[in-house]
Amino acid sequence: MVSCDxxxxxxxxxxxxxxxxxxxxxxxxxxPDEDEKLxxxxxxxxxxxxxxxxxxxxxxxxxxxxRLRWINYLRPDLKRGSFTAQxxxxxxxxxxxxxxxxxxxxxxxxxxxxxxxxxxxxxxxKKKLIAQGLDPKTHNLLSNNYIHNNNNNACKLISHxxxxxxxxxxxxxxxxxxxxxxxxxxxxxxxxxxxxxPDTNPPYPPLLHKFSSISTCEYQNPNTLAFLESxxxxxxxxxxxxxxxxxxxxxxxxxxxxxxxxxxxxxxSIKSEKEQPELQVETIEKTNELIGAGQNMVxxxxxxxxxxxxxxxxxxxxxMYYNPSPIVQPAWNSWALQEKK
DNA sequence: AAGATTTTCAACCGCTCTCGT
DNA sequence: CACGAGAGCGGTTGAAAATCT
Numbered sequence: 001m002v003s004c005d006x007x008x009x010x011x012x013x014x015x016x017x018x019x020x021x022x023x024x025x026x027x028x029x030x031x032p033d034e035d036e037k038l039x040x041x042x043x044x045x046x047x048x049x050x051x052x053x054x055x056x057x058x059x060x061x062x063x064x065x066x067r068l069r070w071i072n073y074l075r076p077d078l079k080r081g082s083f084t085a086q087x088x089x090x091x092x093x094x095x096x097x098x099x100x101x102x103x104x105x106x107x108x109x110x111x112x113x114x115x116x117x118x119x120x121x122x123x124x125x126k127k128k129l130i131a132q133g134l135d136p137k138t139h140n141l142l143s144n145n146y147i148h149n150n151n152n153n154a155c156k157l158i159s160h161x162x163x164x165x166x167x168x169x170x171x172x173x174x175x176x177x178x179x180x181x182x183x184x185x186x187x188x189x190x191x192x193x194x195x196x197x198p199d200t201n202p203p204y205p206p207l208l209h210k211f212s213s214i215s216t217c218e219y220q221n222p223n224t225l226a227f228l229e230s231x232x233x234x235x236x237x238x239x240x241x242x243x244x245x246x247x248x249x250x251x252x253x254x255x256x257x258x259x260x261x262x263x264x265x266x267x268x269s270i271k272s273e274k275e276q277p278e279l280q281v282e283t284i285e286k287t288n289e290l291i292g293a294g295q296n297m298v299x300x301x302x303x304x305x306x307x308x309x310x311x312x313x314x315x316x317x318x319x320m321y322y323n324p325s326p327i328v329q330p331a332w333n334s335w336a337l338q339e340k341k
Numbered sequence: 342a343a344g345a346t347t348t349t350c351a352a353c354c355g356c357t358c359t360c361g362t
Numbered sequence: 363c364a365c366g367a368g369a370g371c372g373g374t375t376g377a378a379a380a381t382c383t
Contacts, residue, residue: 027352027353028351028352028353028377029351029352029377029378030351030352049368049369050368050369051367051368051369063368063369064353064354064368064369064370065352065353067369067370068351068352068353069351069352071370072351072352073351073352100372100373101371101372102371102372103370103371103372114370114371114372115350115351115352115372116350118350118372118373119349119350119351120350122349122350123348123349123350124349
């Protein structure tokens with residue numbers, strides 16, 4: 001990490017750092033004293049231009065290093081400690097959609113940084129997926145060649161677990177897929193029959209379908225992807241709602257199902273959370289903001305606590321409330337007719 | 342108990358993106 | 363439109379900590 005230049009001047013001292021070419025900068029681990037200076041400066045003045053922070057804060061660091069230290073370690077809103085199982089599943093789910101876009105993934109985990117998510121992925125989740133016989137890049141099943149030709153611990157673990165993985169996988173969707181040549185972004189399971197179109201006025205019909213491949217479907221939807229990329233607020237506590245956010249009108253009838261499925265998954269997640277006594281369930285702080293309805297309807301939620309009854313009575317209907325586009329209306333009607341028979 | 346090996350994670354690097362001029 | 367500066371991102375490194383032998 002420390003170059004030859006650095007070694008000549010003691011730990012981490014170097015001239016010619018790219019972003020601070022005129023200053024001698026210290027590198028390497030931050031001392032408590034440096035942390036204190038940075039915290040004091042930013043809490044008093046804000047960071048402003050990062051390149052000017054070191055000088056103003058009295059630090060012999062480059063601005064980039066200050067920024068990183070603040071964002072990844074000193075920021076007061078950071079959540080420290082181990083990742084929860086729920087956070088882990090969110091990471092896996094979003095990674096399946098977006099790949100190694102750590103900053104985007106981190107935006108769905110309040111208090112976590114991209115660096116933290118990336119480290120957690122590389123040190124933990126990746127191994128778990130491999131142990132389950134899943135390729136961490138594609139989330140598809142690993143080939144037998146991969147499993148048997150790689151002589152590392154994870155792969156040894158696979159050879160032990162592989163025969164059970166079809167039924168024990170935590171991540172249900174891709175474990176059903178046997179064609180490893182399939183592109184990761186392609187739909188992995190057949191789309192289910194379209195559920196009935198809801199009436200535009202309450203009361204709304206119950207959700208009839210639950211799918212296991214929501215994110216895979218959603219990946220097809222460029223608006224949803226754009227939404228995720230934009231880093232929009234999208235969690236209720238740690239329950240991701242991105243899968244219930246896409247307006248179907250521009251993507252054909254299949255996305256209509258996905259939106260329903262997403263809504264259902266969301267509510268199920270909340271329900272299962274509510275059964276955990278340690279979960280704090282209080283009041284909604286901000287919810288169901290519908291953005292750009294008709295084009296890219298997005299339900300935006302930002303809260304760490306919520307009222308369950310409100311969620312059930314309001315969010316679910318919100319998730320389903322839309323005017324079906326002319327494209328999908330006939331399909332919905334046709335489905336409804338079949339159901340009546 | 343001690344050395345070797347592996348794992349974790351803070352920090353850095355180099356690149357791209359964005360924005361102002 | 364071109365350019366430069368700063369911000370932000372993902373990949374990578376390597377010291378420290380944890381685990382193994």
